[in-house]
Amino acid sequence: MDIKAAVAFGAGEPLKVETVQLEGPKAGEVLVEIKSTGVCHTDEYTRSGSDPEGLFPSVLGHEGAGVVVEVGPGVTNLAEGDHVIPLYTPECRQCKSCLSRKTNLCTAIRSTQGQGLMPDGTSRLSLNGDPLYHYMGTSTFASHAVLPEIAVAKIREDAPFEKVCYIGCGVTTGIGAVIYTAGVEPGANVVVFGLGGIGLNVVQGARMVGADKIIGVDLNPERKAMAEKFGMTHFVNPNEVEGDLVPYLVDLTGGGADYTFECIGNVNVMRQALECCHRGWGVSVIIGVAGAGQEISTRPFQLVTGRVWKGSAFGGARGRTDVPRIVDWYMQGKIDIDPLITHTMALEDINDAFELMHKGESIRSVVNF
Numbered sequence: 001m002d003i004k005a006a007v008a009f010g011a012g013e014p015l016k017v018e019t020v021q022l023e024g025p026k027a028g029e030v031l032v033e034i035k036s037t038g039v040c041h042t043d044e045y046t047r048s049g050s051d052p053e054g055l056f057p058s059v060l061g062h063e064g065a066g067v068v069v070e071v072g073p074g075v076t077n078l079a080e081g082d083h084v085i086p087l088y089t090p091e092c093r094q095c096k097s098c099l100s101r102k103t104n105l106c107t108a109i110r111s112t113q114g115q116g117l118m119p120d121g122t123s124r125l126s127l128n129g130d131p132l133y134h135y136m137g138t139s140t141f142a143s144h145a146v147l148p149e150i151a152v153a154k155i156r157e158d159a160p161f162e163k164v165c166y167i168g169c170g171v172t173t174g175i176g177a178v179i180y181t182a183g184v185e186p187g188a189n190v191v192v193f194g195l196g197g198i199g200l201n202v203v204q205g206a207r208m209v210g211a212d213k214i215i216g217v218d219l220n221p222e223r224k225a226m227a228e229k230f231g232m233t234h235f236v237n238p239n240e241v242e243g244d245l246v247p248y249l250v251d252l253t254g255g256g257a258d259y260t261f262e263c264i265g266n267v268n269v270m271r272q273a274l275e276c277c278h279r280g281w282g283v284s285v286i287i288g289v290a291g292a293g294q295e296i297s298t299r300p301f302q303l304v305t306g307r308v309w310k311g312s313a314f315g316g317a318r319g320r321t322d323v324p325r326i327v328d329w330y331m332q333g334k335i336d337i338d339p340l341i342t343h344t345m346a347l348e349d350i351n352d353a354f355e356l357m358h359k360g361e362s363i364r365s366v367v368n369f
């Protein structure tokens, strides 16, 4: 079928909206009409050419919500008309990783996903006969997407697509990192580096679990007001700190943070986030993704003396199980999403979303179809 999609033709190039061809669902797959999709910094990371797995030409996008319009043979968990969120971290419930209960990183289809292909090793997207790559198994910058049923979360029908699409990545990543990956307990002191689309959800997750100090660190002073609305208790602009940031944060947390979260993708900040953790027990969670070739470093003494370095993908959430619950939390008013969606646009204007992100003017932009 013909669909509308924003195509990334090459690293660093603006996306171009085209009519592209999409083959229908095969066994175990569904066709989803995408109603809304958020634009995450990870899309920009790949578009810019920083992603070592980045492939072109491709259809980016991984933060969508929509409706199942067709199911392939053998699909048992979904039906036409179901409201859904595509999952870049699937949940097959059968692979070694799913069965371990130790991780959300399902391995059932990760290798083909990383090659920009469907699980059968083919691409279903093409432009005038030339194949296009899929992205993160989702490719939501398009009016329609084919997805394996293990990569689809069924959600309640009264949830607004233009808001809950954000649960497809940013909301779940931020809140999940707090509750699933770190297990922050009430009364903990937390430092959040980067108060963008992810960091602000870490802030609201920390408030949700009853953290004491919630310190936000960002170079953009405009982030202060929104972060306070979401539960931040102290704002730190590194440009306004005299001397080193790490001792300043250690002092502010009364000896070091219990938990820190890096939500930028900057390897120097990752080091600061580890080193401002409390000696003996502080845990630092890396959420930001760093460009090809970049590496983290610290003195091993930081770990010998009890600080713990961890990472979190999709907030440690098991998509088919946890995403519908997080949608419920939003519908019940337990978490807030609406103020974080600062801009909406049509697919034709999707490049504006990247520009707003670069200028620091948006938190989340959402494309509505």
Ligand code: NAD
Residues within 6 Å of the ligand: 040, 041, 042, 043, 045, 169, 170, 173, 193, 194, 195, 196, 197, 198, 199, 217, 218, 219, 220, 223, 238, 263, 264, 265, 266, 269, 286, 287, 288, 289, 290, 312, 313, 314, 315, 357, 360, 363
């Ligand atoms: P964003 O652009 O909305 O936010 C980044 C924030 O960091 C901005 O507010 C910016 O002002 C601030 N910042 C930049 N440099 C800084 C510095 N040196 N010190 C302090 N603040 C600084 O991005 P986002 O959508 O929130 O994504 C954040 C990161 O998380 C990206 O690297 C993204 O790729 C990654 N991410 C990871 C996962 C995961 O599953 N691990 C999921 C989603 C996003």
Ligand code: AHE
Residues within 6 Å of the ligand: 040, 042, 043, 051, 052, 053, 054, 089, 105, 110, 169, 289, 313, 314
């Ligand atoms: N392709 C990059 C890694 C990018 C990355 O770490 N992605 C996160 C999700 S970011 C969502 O906005 C993730 O889920 N990682 C686990 C995985 O299996 O990709 C690289 O460095 O190669």
Ligand code: ZN
Residues within 6 Å of the ligand: 040, 041, 042, 043, 062, 063, 169, 170
């Ligand atoms: Zn994302």
